Amino acid sequence: MVNFESYTPTRVVFGKGTESQVGELIRAQGGTKVLVHFGGRSAKASGLLDRVLTALDQAGLPHVELGGVVPNPRLSKVREGIELARREGVDFLLAVGGGSVIDSSKAIGYGTGYQGDVWDFYSGKAKPAACLPVGCVLTISAAGSEMSNSSVITNEESWEKRGCNSDLCRPRFAVMNPELTYSLPAYQTASGCVDILSHTIERYFSGPETVEPTDSMAEGLLRTVLDAAPRAVRKPDDYEARAAIMWAGSLSHNGLTGCGRGGEGRVGDWSCHQLEHELSGMFDVTHGAGLAAVWGAWSRYVMDAAPARFARFARNVMGVADQGDDTKTALAGIAAFEDFLRSIHMPTNIHELGVDLTDEQIDELTWKCTFYGKRDIGSFKVLKAEDIKAVYRLAR
Amino acid sequence: MVNFESYTPTRVVFGKGTESQVGELIRAQGGTKVLVHFGGRSAKASGLLDRVLTALDQAGLPHVELGGVVPNPRLSKVREGIELARREGVDFLLAVGGGSVIDSSKAIGYGTGYQGDVWDFYSGKAKPAACLPVGCVLTISAAGSEMSNSSVITNEESWEKRGCNSDLCRPRFAVMNPELTYSLPAYQTASGCVDILSHTIERYFSGPETVEPTDSMAEGLLRTVLDAAPRAVRKPDDYEARAAIMWAGSLSHNGLTGCGRGGEGRVGDWSCHQLEHELSGMFDVTHGAGLAAVWGAWSRYVMDAAPARFARFARNVMGVADQGDDTKTALAGIAAFEDFLRSIHMPTNIHELGVDLTDEQIDELTWKCTFYGKRDIGSFKVLKAEDIKAVYRLAR
DSSP, X not given: OOOEEEEEEEEEEESTTGGGGHHHHHHHTTOOSEEEEXXXXXXXXXXXXXXXXXXXXXXXXXXXXXXXXXXXXXXXXXXXXXXXXXXXXXXXXXXXXXXXXXXHHHHHHHHHTOSSOTHHHHHTSOOOOOOOOEEEEEOOSSSOTTTOSEEEEEETTTTEEEEEEOGGGSOSEEEEOGGGGTTSOHHHHHHHHHHHHHHHHHHHTSSSOOOTTHHHHHHHHHHHHHHXXXXXXXXXXXXXXXXXXXXXXXXXTSSGGGTTOOTTSOSOOOHHHHHHHHHHHHHOOOHHHHHHHHHHHHHHHHGGGOHHHHHHHHHHTTOOOOOSSHHHHHHHHHHHHHHHHHHTTOOSSSGGGTOOOOHHHHHHHHHHHTTTTTOOBOSSSOBOHHHHHHHHHHHO | OOOEEEEEEEEEEESTTGGGGHHHHHHHTTXXXXXEEEOSHHHHHTSHHHHHHHHHHHTTOOEEEEOOOOSSOBHHHHHHHHHHHHHHTOOEEEEEESHHHHHHHHHHHHHHTOSSOTHHHHHTSOOOOOOOOEEEEEOOSSSOTTTOSEEEEEETTTTEEEEEEOGGGSOSEEEEOGGGGTTSOHHHHHHHHHHHHHHHHHHHTSSSOOOTTHHHHHHHHHHHHHHHHHHHHHOTTOHHHHHHHHHHHHHTTSSGGGTTOXXXXXXXXXXXXXXXXXXXXXXXXXXXXXXXXHHHHHHHHHXXXXXXXXXXXXXXXXXXOOOSSHXXXXXXXXXXXXXXXXXXXXXXXXXXXXOOOOHHHHHHHHHHHTTTTTOOBOSSXXXXXXXXXXXXXHHO
């Protein structure tokens, strides 16, 4: 086990009806004026936004609203939020939505008290020194932003998508009512589940080493989502399934499943995220579906770096019986995971995403993956440009 | 899954050499003058106290020291600490030790800014409204106080042992270097492991219900300690075993393994803790060893309330093969846990603790357990006075 830090200060308020507590929660954090940030029509149509605003009114908290956050949240909206927050003297940001809304709120939090351009924090030009407090009412189980230290923003002037990580932006509280996810379409539910699984899987395959209790807990989280995902897809109002997915989603990305990993200094492999990142940049695919499309190819390509690790995954997560040797067991586990993906109508290759990659497109994706020739990716097996091309070819 | 709150704000700094960071950690919390609280000679003899004081000096943090905390920490020492903290204008409390030292520090934290008597918070006369910030350098894996909201103090005037729970006392940071536990005697190591296991087991047996992902993570934590405990007992400087136990110890009592449980309003059964509490009050036995001595009897007595739950424990934690029916599987799991206890030289009954209970003593223990006839205990199966007597008889 390598040295690590774990810091998860977010107060989680989980369960039915908990959105009615937002007023008290903000008051407990010292908030006196709130910017309520949200996405599109669903928060309004469902009545959730009204319930939240009523709770703020009941707590005597003045508020302003800013909707219109889109998936892959935009810098222009962040700037609009910063201006609004300054003009209105807001001292608390309440995100009502999923990862995009929370990430946009975090960016507004960074920018409001900063003299320069908020993009500085995402381009790497500056490090945030402060962030307005952020709280959230979660409506989508997927990104894990409700407990994480990260925020990803897209600059639509340059079409760059960049992240900024800092403990300053970890939400002060996260209100999680699984019922709020009942209305998600099956495809979004399934994609969210793949995103959750992948947050733990990326960390699980940091390298070949065993780390307890982190491994056992990670395997438990994975089995939980593997079991609950088909149930939530089949029956959108299955409370136990929705609750299991929602809580697993937060625990999969708050750092818990990375504790003690990363012998080479990096926690998590993150190759699949990188491969998908470029894919969704070029073809606007849903993040979780994109991850599903590349995982099998990546796994088969890197598995020989440590078959025993994949064999453990096969046995402890996928419930595959030992096949006599690690490689065979590992391959059976990968196939079992693909069977799971099919069972929730997720793609297992890029063609099934609706994209038929040309060789030229693979070259371009690879060029971007390597940050224009400047880096390799991955840690379980380090992938150079030629490897990345090979994985895209296997996946198409 | 029932509604729950989860709040674990403690910054964990885990690994070799991390005690050198205490100065910066206190500075980051705004501390300017530190009371260093510790137990007996071991912190001094090992050189740890010197290293900690040096780190404070290097950070330019003035400090005063107060040693002499004993197991079952005493109210008189707490009062001494409160007086010292007030006199010296201390604004940060650093506990260097195990659960007793941390609990004593939390009590000093409550009392320093309070006009009345600190015992008010433990007797239930008042609720704490504030607590000086507490940080810790952990030297014993057992009580879990390094991340918990609880503190237990013994009033040696009345020989009452009482707890006070509040999020205000959750440590701001916990420095955990597993190497600091190398010098623990085997008996203390084993007792600590039983305490850790029992914090998860008490919650696991809140009731018959399945709660995912909580159950799977709890099982992972339990398997981790079952695997690591014999290794640490056999080889005190087995870093991986010590690290696994230390991290599992914190996660077993920071609330994680209770999330979503407690259909009847109470998270955790806690009967074994109660049965042990009276036993150690009367015979001064080590907490973990006392828990080991009563667990088998408790399990066999309550198992019929939900054999399926114990059968799951048997399969998923103890690795017992299905015995055809739940009751048989459950009993095999209980026996396997007792085999584990024997393997780390822990008692499986009260006689092996060195105590031969008389019927009169059982009556007295039971009377105390029921809080002088005022309450029942437990939630997996509610135990009335007659049940409690029966369990003590089975366990003796």
